[in-house]
Structures are given as structure tokens and as C-alpha cells.
Amino acid sequence: MEHTLVKELLNAASIGKHAIAKGWVRTKRGNKNVAFVALNDGSTIHNLQLVIDPNQMGEELLKRISTGACIRAAGNIVASQGSGQATEMQVTELSIYGEADAETYPLQKKGHTLEFLREIAHLRPRTNTFGAVLRIRHNMAYAINKYFNDRGFFYLHTPIITGSDAEGAGEMFRVSVLNAENPPRNEEGKIDYTQDFFGKETNLTVSGQLEGELGAMALGKIYTFGPTFRAENSNTPRHLAEFWMIEPEMAFYDIHDNMDLAEDMLKYLIQYALDNCKDDVEFLNNMYDKELLARLQSVVEKPFKRMSYTEAIDVLIPHNNQFEFKTEWGTDLQKEHENFLVSHFGGPVILTDYPKHIKAFYMKQNDDGKTVRAMDVLFPWIGEIIGGSQREEDYTKLTTRMAEMNIPEHELWWYLDTRKFGACPHAGFGLGFERLVLFVTGMSNIRDVIPFPRTPKNAEF
RNA sequence: UCCUUCUUAGCUCAGCUGGUUAGAGCACAUGACUGUUAAUCAUGGGGUCCCUGGUUCGAGUCCAGGAGAGGGAGCCA
Numbered sequence A: 001m002e003h004t005l006v007k008e009l010l011n012a013a014s015i016g017k018h019a020i021a022k023g024w025v026r027t028k029r030g031n032k033n034v035a036f037v038a039l040n041d042g043s044t045i046h047n048l049q050l051v052i053d054p055n056q057m058g059e060e061l062l063k064r065i066s067t068g069a070c071i072r073a074a075g076n077i078v079a080s081q082g083s084g085q086a087t088e089m090q091v092t093e094l095s096i097y098g099e100a101d102a103e104t105y106p107l108q109k110k111g112h113t114l115e116f117l118r119e120i121a122h123l124r125p126r127t128n129t130f131g132a133v134l135r136i137r138h139n140m141a142y143a144i145n146k147y148f149n150d151r152g153f154f155y156l157h158t159p160i161i162t163g164s165d166a167e168g169a170g171e172m173f174r175v176s177v178l179n180a181e182n183p184p185r186n187e188e189g190k191i192d193y194t195q196d197f198f199g200k201e202t203n204l205t206v207s208g209q210l211e212g213e214l215g216a217m218a219l220g221k222i223y224t225f226g227p228t229f230r231a232e233n234s235n236t237p238r239h240l241a242e243f244w245m246i247e248p249e250m251a252f253y254d255i256h257d258n259m260d261l262a263e264d265m266l267k268y269l270i271q272y273a274l275d276n277c278k279d280d281v282e283f284l285n286n287m288y289d290k291e292l293l294a295r296l297q298s299v300v301e302k303p304f305k306r307m308s309y310t311e312a313i314d315v316l317i318p319h320n321n322q323f324e325f326k327t328e329w330g331t332d333l334q335k336e337h338e339n340f341l342v343s344h345f346g347g348p349v350i351l352t353d354y355p356k357h358i359k360a361f362y363m364k365q366n367d368d369g370k371t372v373r374a375m376d377v378l379f380p381w382i383g384e385i386i387g388g389s390q391r392e393e394d395y396t397k398l399t400t401r402m403a404e405m406n407i408p409e410h411e412l413w414w415y416l417d418t419r420k421f422g423a424c425p426h427a428g429f430g431l432g433f434e435r436l437v438l439f440v441t442g443m444s445n446i447r448d449v450i451p452f453p454r455t456p457k458n459a460e461f
Numbered sequence B: 001u002c003c004u005u006c007u008u009a010g011c012u013c014a015g016c017u018g019g020u021u022a023g024a025g026c027a028c029a030u031g032a033c034u035g036u037u038a039a040u041c042a043u044g045g046g047g048u049c050c051c052u053g054g055u056u057c058g059a060g061u062c063c064a065g066g067a068g069a070g071g072g073a074g075c076c077a
Helices: A059-064 A114-119 A128-150 A209-218 A255-276 A278-287 A291-303 A307-324 A335-344 A395-404 A409-420 A433-441
Strands: A017-030 A033-042 A048-050 A070-079 A088-099 A202-204 A221-231 A242-251 A304-307 A349-355 A371-379 A383-390 A426-432
Touching: A017 A048, A017 A088, A033 A070, A033 A349, A048 A128, A059 A088, A070 A383, A114 A128, A128 A221, A128 A255, A128 A278, A128 A433, A209 A291, A209 A409, A209 A426, A242 A255, A242 A278, A242 A433, A255 A291, A255 A349, A255 A371, A255 A383, A255 A426, A255 A433, A278 A291, A278 A433, A304 A307, A307 A335, A307 A349, A307 A371, A335 A371, A335 A383, A371 A426, A395 A409, A426 A433
Parallel strands: A048 A088, A304 A349
Antiparallel strands: A017 A033, A017 A070, A033 A048, A070 A088, A221 A242, A242 A426, A349 A371, A371 A383, A383 A426
16 A cells, blocks of 8 residues: 555654655645645545645646545655644645546535535535545444444345335335336236246345344344335435345344343444544534534433333323324324424433334234334434334234234245244344434434435436 | 425525516636635636416516425335
């Protein structure tokens, strides 16, 4: 490696060394006698200040070094005379890899709106904000793998293409190689998927959970971490058509173990960001959300409030007059109710034991005949960041519930086999990765925490 | 998908009860300036007023339809 990362060159320990830096120009300023270039290489949010003597380097060369250009600079690292940085480079050699025409390069020295940057998603990683977000995103992905690995979980890769449409988590994207203009049809006039690539109708996965349960009942504790797809026409700052989900699934865990894991994991991840992404989190705190650091700190420190759905309804009913949607036992919670609970208890809330008719078929049924062992973790502003449950391991109860909900058994024969052969109590949950990154970065739109967002009517880049 | 707001220069926006040549700041170009920190100062170039149709002597402005974006809601993670 010929060059040194800006991150290292900014360290006072680099003073006195000769070094080579490579990166992209953020700004250039100066006069006849001295020019300053702020150089960023993505290794940190901070820039290396290049101090250039125009008479030595040539004005023609300097002119071509404009915002966005990619350059190589060599020189000595010295203590900075200016106040904005500890070190700077006294440049003795300068060359250009790629120019960026100042007239047409879309990024300016000044700030841009996040909406504009979404239209140039191919260039926005070069901004301070997206550099910070993407570095934090990476660190969160790494920390998730580390967290589970350190605790004896195995990373299970569940399929992206699925042959079952019974997962019930939302509309699916069809995967097909049939001629869309003129697909083969059977005697009934319906599209003949037996002629398709897999010989049956297939879709992109909406959840790896059912396969995750298979893994848990062999390996003990597993987690999935991969892309997930929902063809819902959701137009909100909290939904994507393509997003990444973490789904741990644990044999011999009950709902309390499940809650303990969820809370511990979230706190670990947020603490990891505070410890390892300090500069980036501080930048976002100063630029977008002055309460970000305090909020992250508070979530790490305080225990999450845990209560049953029924208890939550009792808390909400006296305040019904301030809700648009009045609540009563049996109705699903609206956003306004979740927000109320989170602010009422001053932090994350875990709700359990929801009415069975508003939850999925696989959740363990309670003895009261009315509720299931579901658990949702509600976060400030985000709302539901985690949804999970203890799973129903009783074959008869599970198939009875499936029949009630019109879920065909033959689609899920392999899933039901785990209840026939060596069934065990188990539990798990799903964490939306982008919602976690949203919370940790303080960004307000989920399209700004994934490099290339996929949303209804938008698959550019 | 529903409700709501918006769409004018590369970017962020102003543009009054419809009126003749559509403005500002920043960016960019040129020049000045002995160390700047979103440098500063001067000068200059830069427009399909989102699209289609309508009302009118006259539309950036009013009306209808469409497209895109923001915020809220639903679906959820």
C-alpha cells in the first residue's frame, strides 16, 4: 500500500513523517501565495488539509483541482498553523487521477437537502452526512455478527427465493423467467408455473423466520441477516421495498429469554456505535438532531419498560379523548398509541401477549385462549423496531390455528415436520436493520440510511 | 392506497389582487488578496417558471387532468 489513510494522517503521531495521501477534494481556497485543499478519502469524516505553494506546483495544475476531483498528494505531515485541525500536509508532489468539471459536478461546498441528494445517490456517499451514515451502517452490521458470534449463535443463510407464499408478512415480488408478454397457460387459462424455472410459483422472501426455526432446532441458536423484500405500496419514511433484517431464533428460549436477548442486543449495538463511531455520531448530532447522543445514552442506561398488551390498553383507555382512534381491548395499536406509551414511560417499551387475532399463526397460544406470546419492542419515533414471539411448538394447536386462518398445511409441510419430530420450546424475533440505523444515526427518512433505496416507483441506481 | 403541502437558474428560495424585460443568496467563471476553515471582496455568464389542456387582450400567477417530491396515516421491520 503506497498511501496512508487520512484517518491516520490526522493523528498527531504522524507529525514529522513523509506521507502519501489519496482521496477526493472537498474544497479548495487560498490566494496567489498559498492554497488549501480539504482532502477526504472516506476513512473518517474529517478532512486532511493540504497546504500547497502555487508557485511550486504550478497554477495550471491547481486550477484543475476542483471540488470532487480525485488526487494524489505527497509531502510532510506537520502540526497545523490553523485552528481547524491538528495536522496538515506540506505538499511536495501533486497529481490528478480524475478531474471533476466544476460547472457540472453536482456536489457543492455548501450543504444540500437530503431530498436533492437522493436524486444523486451515486454521488452522495461523498458527502459528510452519507459518509457518516454509511460508516455507522457498516459498524452496526459488523457488531451484529460479532454480538451473535460471541454468544454462540450460528449465522444461517436462509433463501432469498422462496417457494412458499404462506409466511403472511406482506405482498411478495414474483420471481419468474416466463415470457411476461405471453406466458404459457394451463387448461384452466391460468399461468402455467410448472413450466417456470423452479417448476412452481416463486417469490422473493419476506422473512427468513420459518427456515430460521429449522436451523434453531438443529444448531440451537441461529440468526439470519440478509435482504428481505416487500411489495407493499408503502410510502412512508420508515418503509423500504428492499431492506435488511436480522432474525435470531433460539431453541429452549421462552418469551422472557427472548425479551432479555432483544434488550441486551439493542443496548450492545447502540453502545458499540457510541464507542466506535464517535466522530460520525457527533457530526450527525450537531448537524441534524441535537438530542441524538443524549437519546442513545439514555436507551443504553435505562431498563426497557415491559408490560402486557392488556396492561397497555388499561394505560391508554383513560386518554382516549386525545386519540384520533379510540382504543379498546382487541384492537391493534395505532402509531399514536405507540408514541403515547413510549413518551409516557420515557423510553423503549416491550409489549407482550397480544390478542391472537391480530398476530401471526405461529405464535405460542396462551392458556387464556385469547392471547399469544408475542413481543414487540417500541422505540422513540421509530415505533416497532422489533417484532417477535415465542413459537407454538404443539403440532395440534399450530395446525388448528392454521386452519382457522386459512393457511394451507401442504405449503408448509416441512415447517410442520419440526413439530412432529423433536419439537421443543423456542422463540425468536425480527429486527429491521435500517430502522436500527435510523435510530442510531438520528436520520429521519429510511431512504437516507441505505446506499441505494428501493421504494415504490424508484429503482434507480 | 388515503389525507395534505409543494414543484421557478446547478442548489436553496422570493415573485403581492393575472400586466409587458422573472429576481436574490450560494455555486460557477474572471480578477484582487501573504495561512484559509462553508475564506473574503469586485465583476460576469446562467431560465422549457414540472407536463398537457383550458379561461383571458394578456398566465410563473387562475381552473382541470397528469407526473414527481415532502409530511401525516394505513400495511409492517
